[in-house]
Amino acid sequence: MNINLTLIVQLFSFALFVWFCMKFIWPPIMAALDERKQTIADGLAAAERGKREQELAEKRAKELLAETKEQAAELIAQAQKRASEIVEESKGEARSEGQRLLEAARAEIDQEVNRAKEQLRSQVVALAVSGAGKVLAREIDAKAHADLLEELVANL
Amino acid sequence: MAVEGEALTASGYIRHHLQNLTFGQHPDGSWGIAHGAEEASEMGFLALHLDTLFFSIGLAVLFLWFFHKVGKQASAGVPGAAQNFVEWIIDFINENVRGSFSGKNDLVAPLAATLFIWILLQNLMDLVPVDLIPWIATAIGIPYMKVVPTTDPNATFGMAIGVFILVLYYSFKMKGAKGFAAELTLHPFESKNPFVMVLFVPINLLLEGVNLLAKPVSHSLRLFGNLYAGEMIFILIALMYSGGIFIGAFGVVLQWAWAVFHVLIVLLQAFIFMVLTIVYLDMAHQVPDDH
Numbered sequence: 001m002n003i004n005l006t007l008i009v010q011l012f013s014f015a016l017f018v019w020f021c022m023k024f025i026w027p028p029i030m031a032a033l034d035e036r037k038q039t040i041a042d043g044l045a046a047a048e049r050g051k052r053e054q055e056l057a058e059k060r061a062k063e064l065l066a067e068t069k070e071q072a073a074e075l076i077a078q079a080q081k082r083a084s085e086i087v088e089e090s091k092g093e094a095r096s097e098g099q100r101l102l103e104a105a106r107a108e109i110d111q112e113v114n115r116a117k118e119q120l121r122s123q124v125v126a127l128a129v130s131g132a133g134k135v136l137a138r139e140i141d142a143k144a145h146a147d148l149l150e151e152l153v154a155n156l
Numbered sequence: 157m158a159v160e161g162e163a164l165t166a167s168g169y170i171r172h173h174l175q176n177l178t179f180g181q182h183p184d185g186s187w188g189i190a191h192g193a194e195e196a197s198e199m200g201f202l203a204l205h206l207d208t209l210f211f212s213i214g215l216a217v218l219f220l221w222f223f224h225k226v227g228k229q230a231s232a233g234v235p236g237a238a239q240n241f242v243e244w245i246i247d248f249i250n251e252n253v254r255g256s257f258s259g260k261n262d263l264v265a266p267l268a269a270t271l272f273i274w275i276l277l278q279n280l281m282d283l284v285p286v287d288l289i290p291w292i293a294t295a296i297g298i299p300y301m302k303v304v305p306t307t308d309p310n311a312t313f314g315m316a317i318g319v320f321i322l323v324l325y326y327s328f329k330m331k332g333a334k335g336f337a338a339e340l341t342l343h344p345f346e347s348k349n350p351f352v353m354v355l356f357v358p359i360n361l362l363l364e365g366v367n368l369l370a371k372p373v374s375h376s377l378r379l380f381g382n383l384y385a386g387e388m389i390f391i392l393i394a395l396m397y398s399g400g401i402f403i404g405a406f407g408v409v410l411q412w413a414w415a416v417f418h419v420l421i422v423l424l425q426a427f428i429f430m431v432l433t434i435v436y437l438d439m440a441h442q443v444p445d446d447h
Contacts, residue, residue, distance in 0.1 A: 003310060004200070004310065005202055006205040010313075011317055013209075036233075036235075038232075
C-alpha cells in the first residue's frame with residue numbers, strides 16, 4: 001500500500017500504451033469502420049437508384065404497350081377500311097365491266113342485225129330484181145335501171 | 157500460504173494477501189524482495205511492486221496485441237468474430253466520447269478506449285479465486301502476490317495522474333495561460349469593484365485549486381477503493397473455508413454471489429473511470445465565452 005516508484009513506471013507505461021493505441025490500433029479499425037459505412041451507404045443509394053430505374057422502365061414499358069395497342073387497333077381499322085374499299089372498288093369494276101360487256105354484246109348484236117338486214121335487203125333486192133327480171137325479162141335492162149333500183153334499196 | 161515467521165492466523169492471512177511483491181533496497185544496502193510490510197515500507201520511494209507491474213503491463217500488452225492483430229486485418233467487408241467484437245467495443249467507446257466530448261481531439265477516443273479496456277482487464281483479475289495465483293506463486297518460490305493491479309494505489313494514481321497531466325496540458329493549450337489563470341482566480345466569487353475583486357482572488361484560487369487537485373485524487377481513489385473493498389470481501393469470504401464444513405459451504409455460496417455482484421462493479425468502475433476522463437478533458441477544452 002506504499003506509494004513508490006511503481007507509480008512512475010505505471011505512468012510511463014500508461015502513456016506508452018495510449019500512444020500505441022492511438023498510433024497502431026485506432027487508425028486501421030476506424031478506417032475499416034468508415035469504409036464499411038461508406039460501402040453500405042453506397043449500396044443503399046444504388047438500391048434506391050435501381051428501384052427508381054425499375055419503376056421508370058415499368059412505366060415506359062406500360063406506355064409502349066399502350067401505344068403499340070393503339071397502333072395495332074389503328075392498323076386493323078385501316079386494313080378493314082381498305083378491304084371494304086377494295087371490295088367496293090371491285091364491285092364497281094365488275095359492274096362497269098358487265099355493263100361494257102353488255103354494251104359490246106348489244107353492239108355486236110346490232111351489227112349482226114344490221115348485217116343480216118343488209119344481207120336480207122340485198123337478197124330481197126336481188127330476189128326482186130331477179131323476179132322482176134323474170135317478169136320483165138326482155139324489156140328491162142339491169143344496168144339501165146340500176147339507179148332506180150338503188151333508190152328503191154335505200155328506201156327499204 | 158504464510159511465509160516463515162508469520163503465524164497462520166486470520167489477520168496474518170489477510171495481511172499476507174494485501175502485501176505487494178516489493179522489490180527495493182534493504183536497510184543494509186542490498187537489493188532484493190521485501191519480506192513483510194515493515195520491510196517494504198522501509199524501502200521508501202525507490203521500490204517497485206513487481207506483481208502490480210507484471211499483471212498490469214502483461215494485461216495491457218495482451219489487449220494491445222489482440223487489438224493490433226485484429227486492426228491489422230480489419231477489412232470493410234463482412235467482419236469475422238474477433239473483428240466484430242473489437243468493433244463493438246470501439247463503437248461503444250466512440251459513442252461515449254462523441255456524447256460527452258464536444259471538442260475535436262484525436263487523442264481522446266484512443267485514450268478512453270485504452271483506459272476502459274485496460275482497467276476492465278485489471279479489475280477482472282479480481283474474479284480469479286483469491287488464493288489460486290498466490291498459491292501457484294508460493295509453489296514456485298514467490299512469497300507475495302497481489303494479482304489485482306487496480307487494488308494498488310500506485311496503478312490507479314499512475315493512470316489518474318496521466319489524465320491530470322493531459323487536463324493541464326489541454327487547459328493551457330486551449331485557454332492559454334491567461335485564460336486558465338482567469339478560470340482559477342475569477343470564480344466563483346466575482347465583484348465589479350476592483351478592490352473587492354483583488355480580495356476575492358486568493359479565495360477563488362484556493363477553492364478552484366482544491367477543486368482542480370481533487371480531480372485526480374477522487375478519480376484514482378474511487379477506482380482503488382471499490383476494487384480494494386471488493387477484494388477485501390473476497391479474502392474475508394475465503395477465510396470462511398477454514399471454519400468447518402457448514403461455514404465453508406456457506407462461504408462457497410457467498411463467494412459465488414459476491415463474484416456475480418462484483419462483475420457489475422468491475423464493469424462500472426472501468427466505465428466510470430473512462431467517462432470521468434472524457435468529461436475532465438472536455439472541461440479542459442471548453443473556452444469560456446463570458447469574459
